[in-house]
Amino acid sequence: MEFTTIPHPAPLPSDTRTEALKNPGFGTLFSDHMVTVDYDEAKGGWHSATLGPRGPIALDPAAAVLHYAQEIFEGMKAYRQPDGGIALFRPDANARRFNASADRLAMPHVPEELFVEAIRQLLSVDGEWFPSVEGGSLYLRPFMIATEAFLGVRPAKQYKFIVIASPAGNYFKSGAPAVSLWVSDYTRAAPGGTGAAKCGGNYAASLVPTREAFERGHDQVLFLDAAEKKWIEELGGMNLFFVFDDGSVVTPPLTGTILPGITRDSLITLLREEGLTVREEPYSIDQWRADAESGKLLETMACGTAAVVTPVGKVTAEDYEFTIGSGGPGQITSKIREKLVSIQTGTVADTHGWVMRV
Ligand code: PLP
Ligand code: COI
Numbered sequence: 001m002e003f004t005t006i007p008h009p010a011p012l013p014s015d016t017r018t019e020a021l022k023n024p025g026f027g028t029l030f031s032d033h034m035v036t037v038d039y040d041e042a043k044g045g046w047h048s049a050t051l052g053p054r055g056p057i058a059l060d061p062a063a064a065v066l067h068y069a070q071e072i073f074e075g076m077k078a079y080r081q082p083d084g085g086i087a088l089f090r091p092d093a094n095a096r097r098f099n100a101s102a103d104r105l106a107m108p109h110v111p112e113e114l115f116v117e118a119i120r121q122l123l124s125v126d127g128e129w130f131p132s133v134e135g136g137s138l139y140l141r142p143f144m145i146a147t148e149a150f151l152g153v154r155p156a157k158q159y160k161f162i163v164i165a166s167p168a169g170n171y172f173k174s175g176a177p178a179v180s181l182w183v184s185d186y187t188r189a190a191p192g193g194t195g196a197a198k199c200g201g202n203y204a205a206s207l208v209p210t211r212e213a214f215e216r217g218h219d220q221v222l223f224l225d226a227a228e229k230k231w232i233e234e235l236g237g238m239n240l241f242f243v244f245d246d247g248s249v250v251t252p253p254l255t256g257t258i259l260p261g262i263t264r265d266s267l268i269t270l271l272r273e274e275g276l277t278v279r280e281e282p283y284s285i286d287q288w289r290a291d292a293e294s295g296k297l298l299e300t301m302a303c304g305t306a307a308v309v310t311p312v313g314k315v316t317a318e319d320y321e322f323t324i325g326s327g328g329p330g331q332i333t334s335k336i337r338e339k340l341v342s343i344q345t346g347t348v349a350d351t352h353g354w355v356m357r358v
Contacts, residue, residue, distance in 0.1 A: 006052035178313025299330030
């Protein structure tokens with residue numbers, strides 16, 4: 001698809017940008033441009049691909065997204081390479097998950113080539129927006145909203161696909177060596193629901209439990225399964241891995257109620273390459289606590305695009321609390337994080353075909 005380019009009338013002055021890029025934090029700083037592509041069923045699908053200045057978008061107040069939350073998104077990162085080039089990590093996997101989310105939310109697919117080309121277009125003009133902090137990257141947020149003005153409850157016929165970019169440093173403000181979790185009484189997703197889709201509605205439902213976790217001084221909320229409130233599912237924005245003293249690792253299975261993380265999938269491969277046995281099987285909160293207290297469980301790591309690989313140090317529920325290992329980063333967690341980041345940033349060879357130069 002041809003992209004129309006609209007020049008930016010007043011991009012951020014480079015000295016202001018350089019200053020902002022020294023300490024970007026997460027999710028508050030944005031690059032100069034965005035890509036938008038419109039979809040209209042009556043016009044035969046996707047049209048009007050535009051690369052232009054980032055700014056407000058006009059929406060009819062009756063737009064379906066504003067009423068019935070017909071919205072999906074992706075979270076991915078571009079990494080600066082040692083030779084100065086830019087690479088994406090498994091963008092094809094993000095495109096596939098985006099379309100799986102689209103299926104669940106009754107939205108049209110964005111063809112994989114268009115998804116990746118939109119990102120390529122954005123990076124072609126915003127390549128100066130990489131943070132200068134250690135471990136910094138350019139977080140990319142492709143998303144799709146239902147724009148049709150119609151209040152009946154049925155899938156919309158008009159959509160907008162947008163990509164924005166946000167320079168990102170550490171996801172966790174605390175900068176602590178390991179994060180602490182709050183075990184929520186709320187549940188995130190039920191069987192048959194939208195738990196496996198990356199849709200805004202899932203995150204809206206997680207805001208009260210997340211606020212509860214923050215108010216109690218924790219970094220992330222942990223969700224248990226909706227049916228029995230027994231099985232560990234995932235965090236507000238991350239998947240989990242449990243490392244045992246016999247060299248085995250467990251991660252909750254993809255049964256439709258958790259997000260199929262791309263970091264999760266990559267870690268399964270990398271951990272197996274380290275000689276560890278990885279099992280995708282249910283693990284209960286009671287067993288986790290018992291294994292942590294007996295010393296059978298050595299480490300727990302949380303993983304996701306934004307959080308990368310982060311050790312979990314402490315778990316707190318209404319009536320108990322336990323510490324994982326020494327409460328700080330464990331050996332396997334540190335090693336696997338290093339391995340993943342080295343592949344993403346191009347300091348070790350990518351033998352999996354995961355890195356795409358753009
Ligand atoms: N689980 C949830 C709820 C998330 O929001 C994320 C982040 O995207 C993940 C897991 C990890 O997914 P990924 O590794 O693809 O970023
Ligand atoms: C990500 O890791 O990309 C996420 O989407 C997690 C959170 C910022 C929603």
